[in-house]
Amino acid sequence: MGNEKKLNLGGQEFESRLLVGTGKFSSVAVMIEAIKASGAQLVTVALRRFNRERPSDDLLGPLAKLGITLVPNTSGARNAAEAVRAAMLGRELSGSRFVKVEIHPNPHHLMPDPLETFEASKQLAKEGFIVLPYMSADPVLAKRLEDVGCAAVMPLGSAIGSGHGLSTAAMVRMIIADSGIPVIVDAGLRAPSEAAAAMEMGCGAVLVNSAIAAAGDPVAMAAAFAVAVKAGTAARQAGLMTQSDTAVATSPLTSFLSGNQA
């Protein structure tokens, strides 16, 4: 799915194949500059209870000015019913049909619950949402999520916020090989080279949050990810060379310096 010019999600097209999250930034100002530097057109946000003590904490205002599409997540939901409610609340605020289904009841590893994720995704796709489910890198589940109408699947590279990179590479390759919808690696990426590798494999996009927000210079790192995703996409489209188990010479091997030529 990495061979089309634009990323197509639920019939909507995007130039940028880098999605970014808005968590963990040191300030709203840094977050806004990082989003601009990333060139991202799809940006994830979470829901939380309105705080009377800090009414100005809201992110909707600053993000609305960027002309991006918001993708509310369902973080905090422990089951499908809660995720569906969170998605509906998110849609009220974002005005977009996009939702990132995210159901990870165990705070230790934050691994997505496959059964609840499947159920919530199925219901939300029926309701007309553009559903992007965060999931384990499981090719069987990926196909099932595609079958119930998800616009993409988002297998994890490694645990959320861990920075362990694309440890699921082999499984992600299998998902891509069978998928009729874009595959977006979400979670665990740390270095831009990992994002480039995901794109070279044929991912439709990558979603990055911690790697940018927790970088020494988040704005510069956002720009670095943008370049890496473009390079990986271009490499995929150019077609990587075939691998060989033996050396394949790039220079002529005739030994004209030996003096014993026939």
Next chain:
Amino acid sequence: MTITVNGNKYEHHGDGRVDQLLAELGSNPDAVAIMVNDQVIPKIERMGVVLKDGDRVEVLSFMGGG
């Protein structure tokens, strides 16, 4: 009337209209989503909702998230 707002007991002195409650809380009505007794209330239907004693109200806004 006594209602629950975001998990805390809250004494509401108005007539129970949701937009009045939001003003009381100091929230920007365009930047919050509302749920009453686990039911999502779409923005266009807010005007028609009247809270009653014991209702559970959730007022939610966007925060950073991945």
